Amino acid sequence: MAEERYGTWQRWSEERLRLRAIVEFLRHKTVPIHRYSFVYYFGGITLFLFLVQVITGILLLLYYRPSADAAYESVQFIMSKVRFGWLIRSIHSWSANLMVGWVFVHMFSTFFYRAYRRPREFTWVSGALMLFLTLAFAFTGYLLPWNKLAFFATKVGTEIAGDVPLVGKYVMLLLRGGEDVTEATLSRFFGIHVAILPALATVILGIHLALVQVHGMSRPISVRAEREISFYPDFLLRDLAVWILVLALLGTLATLYPWPLGEKADPLAPAPPGIKPEWYFLFMFQTLKLLPSKIFLFEGEMVGIMAFLVGGLVLLLVPFLDVWAQREQQNRWVTTLGILAVAYLVIMTILGLALPAM
Amino acid sequence: MESAERRITRRTFLDYLLGAGLLGLAGIVLYPLTRYLIPPKVTEVTGGSVIAAKVGELAPNSGKIFPFGGKPAILINTPDGQLRAFTAVCTHLACTVQYRPDLAHIWCACHDGHYDLRGQVISGPPPRPLEEYQVTVKGDNIIVSRKG
Amino acid sequence: MRSQTFLRNSLRHSAALRALLRAILFFVLLIVGSPSPSVAQQESCVTCHQALEGRLAAPVKGMDADVHAKRGLSCSSCHGGDPKRIGMDAMDPRAGYLGTPKPSEVPAFCGRCHSDPAYMRRYNPRIRTDQVAEYRTSVHGQRLVRGDTKVATCTSCHGVHPVRAVSDPRSPVYATNIPTTCGRCHADPAYMKGYGIPTDQLAKYKRSIHGEALLQRGNRLAPACNGCHGNHGAVPPGVESVANVCSVCHSATRDLFVKSPHKVAFDRMGLPECSTCHGNHEVARPTDEMIGTGPEAFCTRCHEPGSKGLAAAQAMRASLEALKSRLAEAETLVAKAANAGVEMSDARLTLQEAQTRLIQARNVIHSFNPKQVEAVTTEGLKFAEKGVAAGKAGLAEVQFRRRGLSIALVILVGTAILLFLKAREIERQKM
Numbered sequence: 001m002a003e004e005r006y007g008t009w010q011r012w013s014e015e016r017l018r019l020r021a022i023v024e025f026l027r028h029k030t031v032p033i034h035r036y037s038f039v040y041y042f043g044g045i046t047l048f049l050f051l052v053q054v055i056t057g058i059l060l061l062l063y064y065r066p067s068a069d070a071a072y073e074s075v076q077f078i079m080s081k082v083r084f085g086w087l088i089r090s091i092h093s094w095s096a097n098l099m100v101g102w103v104f105v106h107m108f109s110t111f112f113y114r115a116y117r118r119p120r121e122f123t124w125v126s127g128a129l130m131l132f133l134t135l136a137f138a139f140t141g142y143l144l145p146w147n148k149l150a151f152f153a154t155k156v157g158t159e160i161a162g163d164v165p166l167v168g169k170y171v172m173l174l175l176r177g178g179e180d181v182t183e184a185t186l187s188r189f190f191g192i193h194v195a196i197l198p199a200l201a202t203v204i205l206g207i208h209l210a211l212v213q214v215h216g217m218s219r220p221i222s223v224r225a226e227r228e229i230s231f232y233p234d235f236l237l238r239d240l241a242v243w244i245l246v247l248a249l250l251g252t253l254a255t256l257y258p259w260p261l262g263e264k265a266d267p268l269a270p271a272p273p274g275i276k277p278e279w280y281f282l283f284m285f286q287t288l289k290l291l292p293s294k295i296f297l298f299e300g301e302m303v304g305i306m307a308f309l310v311g312g313l314v315l316l317l318v319p320f321l322d323v324w325a326q327r328e329q330q331n332r333w334v335t336t337l338g339i340l341a342v343a344y345l346v347i348m349t350i351l352g353l354a355l356p357a358m
Numbered sequence: 359m360e361s362a363e364r365r366i367t368r369r370t371f372l373d374y375l376l377g378a379g380l381l382g383l384a385g386i387v388l389y390p391l392t393r394y395l396i397p398p399k400v401t402e403v404t405g406g407s408v409i410a411a412k413v414g415e416l417a418p419n420s421g422k423i424f425p426f427g428g429k430p431a432i433l434i435n436t437p438d439g440q441l442r443a444f445t446a447v448c449t450h451l452a453c454t455v456q457y458r459p460d461l462a463h464i465w466c467a468c469h470d471g472h473y474d475l476r477g478q479v480i481s482g483p484p485p486r487p488l489e490e491y492q493v494t495v496k497g498d499n500i501i502v503s504r505k506g
Numbered sequence: 507m508r509s510q511t512f513l514r515n516s517l518r519h520s521a522a523l524r525a526l527l528r529a530i531l532f533f534v535l536l537i538v539g540s541p542s543p544s545v546a547q548q549e550s551c552v553t554c555h556q557a558l559e560g561r562l563a564a565p566v567k568g569m570d571a572d573v574h575a576k577r578g579l580s581c582s583s584c585h586g587g588d589p590k591r592i593g594m595d596a597m598d599p600r601a602g603y604l605g606t607p608k609p610s611e612v613p614a615f616c617g618r619c620h621s622d623p624a625y626m627r628r629y630n631p632r633i634r635t636d637q638v639a640e641y642r643t644s645v646h647g648q649r650l651v652r653g654d655t656k657v658a659t660c661t662s663c664h665g666v667h668p669v670r671a672v673s674d675p676r677s678p679v680y681a682t683n684i685p686t687t688c689g690r691c692h693a694d695p696a697y698m699k700g701y702g703i704p705t706d707q708l709a710k711y712k713r714s715i716h717g718e719a720l721l722q723r724g725n726r727l728a729p730a731c732n733g734c735h736g737n738h739g740a741v742p743p744g745v746e747s748v749a750n751v752c753s754v755c756h757s758a759t760r761d762l763f764v765k766s767p768h769k770v771a772f773d774r775m776g777l778p779e780c781s782t783c784h785g786n787h788e789v790a791r792p793t794d795e796m797i798g799t800g801p802e803a804f805c806t807r808c809h810e811p812g813s814k815g816l817a818a819a820q821a822m823r824a825s826l827e828a829l830k831s832r833l834a835e836a837e838t839l840v841a842k843a844a845n846a847g848v849e850m851s852d853a854r855l856t857l858q859e860a861q862t863r864l865i866q867a868r869n870v871i872h873s874f875n876p877k878q879v880e881a882v883t884t885e886g887l888k889f890a891e892k893g894v895a896a897g898k899a900g901l902a903e904v905q906f907r908r909r910g911l912s913i914a915l916v917i918l919v920g921t922a923i924l925l926f927l928k929a930r931e932i933e934r935q936k937m
């Protein structure tokens with residue numbers, strides 16, 4: 001009797017939702033197990049951190065007020081008066097930073113194992129777009145508490161955008177919503193942070209995840225799988241376990257090292273000495289600082305920014321540029337290039353942290 | 359047979375534990391979330407303003423200290439019934455000032471600093487006048503905000 | 507037009523040509539009986555003195571910034587003479603020409619207008635007209651009468667050509683410039699030789715709390731030399747008037763002091779009131795060490811060990827210290843909780859109240875009545891206690907968070923392990 005009803009329900013839902021195909025697909029999907037299998041968790045961790053951002057972000061929206069005289073106070077209010085507000089806000093900040101870091105880790109592991117080769121080119125491209133989105137999320141979100149450090153870091157950051165040749169001035173004007181960083185910038189950044197970027201992220205993340213599911217896990221070149229486990233439930237259970245551990249890490253960081261709010265921004269005050277952008281933009285900041293003021297006939301900053309734009313484009317097109325990987329070959333030069341990129345990012349970031357800003 | 363039975367018990371035990379764990383997980387995630395959703399009691403209208411008092415709470419020729427932006431502020435009702443608000447931090451040594459009905463002006467007890475009903479220094483050691491705030495009466499509330 | 511400008515510019519650059527031009531101008535002015543209307547407006551004093559050099563030209567150069575000139579007065583308004591006449595003829599004593607007053611004549615010279623209320627009212631209805639009268643009572647004024655021309659007269663302090671308004675920050679008697687202006691003479695040992703008074707007042711004043719307030723922080727309400735000595739009637743305040751002088755600002759302290767047993771004792775011993783402990787030119791920021799029986803305490807200077815007075819001093823100091831230590835304890839707790847991420851702004855407000863009581867108690871010391879001091883510190887202690895409680899509550903909140911975290915961690919890590927085990931088991935079953 002019960003079985004029959006279950007059958008009816010299944011038939012009823014199948015007729016309307018066509019879920020069986022998905023369930024069947026997931027049941028037959030397998031994950032290869034080999035000594036590099038741990039990298040398969042990296043994307044999942046990034047996804048989890050993103051979900052944490054979405055949930056805590058929505059929660060923060062309940063009390064946050066995006067205006068120059070209320071933003072700082074509302075975050076203060078969240079942290080002091082709202083029960084567990086300190087936790088939500090602190091997790092949002094910590095998770096944001098971990099996410100930016102982890103996106104890079106995920107990207108480089110994908111790169112070094114050539115997971116972008118045929119047929120996964122567009123998985124990579126969508127992933128690279130997500131990297132840009134993540135940085136945009138971080139950049140816009142950083143200003144929202146309207147504290148002194150964020151205010152001046154945003155000033156510096158948007159100034160850098162202003163150095164892009166030809167369109168720079170307009171980009172800066174568009175970003176700032178005026179000539180200078182003001183309340184208008186706060187409104188814009190808020191809108192970008194909670195509406196535009198989430199909309200874009202949903203679409204691109206959807207494509208990214210769908211492609212990952214369709215193509216399954218990539219096996220690194222010349223690595224033989226010891227065995228395979230099914231994606232559902234075996235791999236998913238492990239994934240879930242890792243997620244829970246990440247949540248534990250987030251809770252610990254948020255409780256023991258609450259993210260500070262700092263002082264309220266005063267647009268009229270002089271910039272405090274030693275203003276630096278957040279650590280994930282330090283490599284750009286440091287590079288632009290180290291460049292000479294003139295390179296041939298061009299301004300050093302402009303050349304640097306052009307180089308970053310070209311770098312971004314190269315990153316986006318990696319699967320199409322690495323023709324060896326398409327032939328299932330590991331080119332040593334591509335690997336070297338990747339290592340150089342990592343070394344460059346790490347060294348510049350460390351230099352940026354260690355050297356005084358002015 | 360016995361080993362199979364043991365395996366089954368072990369499995370069910372694991373399942374029970376896992377169920378309890380997931381339940382606990384739901385608890386520790388949902389508890390802070392629901393507590394967070396319950397709005398706390400508020401006195402602030404916007405970031406730069408605060409409800410200092412209710413209309414009628416302050417008789418003419420009296421004053422009231424209230425917190426504003428983490429610092430004490432003073433709301434006074436002048437003898438002729440005008441509401442004014444100032445920072446209550448004396449400009450001399452940062453003591454909290456008070457309203458003196460007998461003198462009909464603001465006074466700092468620490469070193470006998472006197473301020474008039476506009477916050478200007480009358481006498482005593484204070485070097486600067488008290489910063490004045492904006493007072494708005496909206497419905498039943500006396501709202502004090504920073505002057506723009 | 508342009509060539510004229512060019513000519514004028516090039517002339518200006520040549521000293522020889524300038525001298526020549528001056529000579530020609532002088533002659534032209536002498537020969538031409540009736541000067542052109544513009545020259546007449548300019549007055550002959552200016553026309554001639556402008557063309558002269560050094561000391562004789564200086565008054566004209568300074569007149570642009572002069573407050574008198576700005577109000578429409580001219581050279582002859584003070585120095586007499588007839589500016590309509592040309593050359594030396596303008597300085598005819600019969601036309602009321604006075605020339606440069608001797609130092610001993612300066613007060614009367616300025617006083618012709620400045621002591622005339624009816625005249626001064628036309629320019630500034632609020633201006634004082636008693637400066638010369640006051641000056642005559644000052645040490646400067648009295649010595650001047652006796653023939654000492656080294657003393658300060660009006661122009662010594664206010665300057666001359668230009669005489670700037672007192673409200674002009676460039677005036678030597680603008681609030682923040684007064685100490686250096688007085689110091690020009692009083693801090694110069696060579697100049698002050700023979701007067702038998704010290705010359706370290708300016709240096710001491712600069713180190714004092716008043717000097718710091720005026721010169722470092724630019725608080726124009728802080729007393730400069732004239733705040734205590736008076737300006738036009740400058741004399742050192744006498745023993746009996748010290749407290750009155752200080753109480754112009756420090757009224758609360760004075761009110762307490764006059765009711766205290768010290769008032770009677772100081773009067774009897776002929777001690778000045780405030781400055782006995784606080785000094786005069788070098789009034790320092792008072793410390794709590796000044797009261798009590800310690801090495802820096804002032805009380806032991808007069809009071810014998812074991813006397814009632816020292817017991818009172820000790821009691822007052824103890825009250826202060828009790829409040830201070832409790833307040834420090836509360837501040838540490840609150841800071842600790844705040845550092846751990848708990849919002850403590852309400853607690854800080856309470857501590858601010860305790861701090862207010864502490865500052866108040868320091869003032870009440872001047873009653874020299876331990877009970878009065880204790881009354882204030884007890885009130886302060888109540889706030890400090892509240893602060894301690896708030897700090898402890900804050901730290902309890904930190905503990906609550908950490909306990910919550912440890913429970914959560916047990917559940918999270920436990921569940922993660924269980925999930926791994928479950929996954930392994932499912933796999934094993936399949937094999």
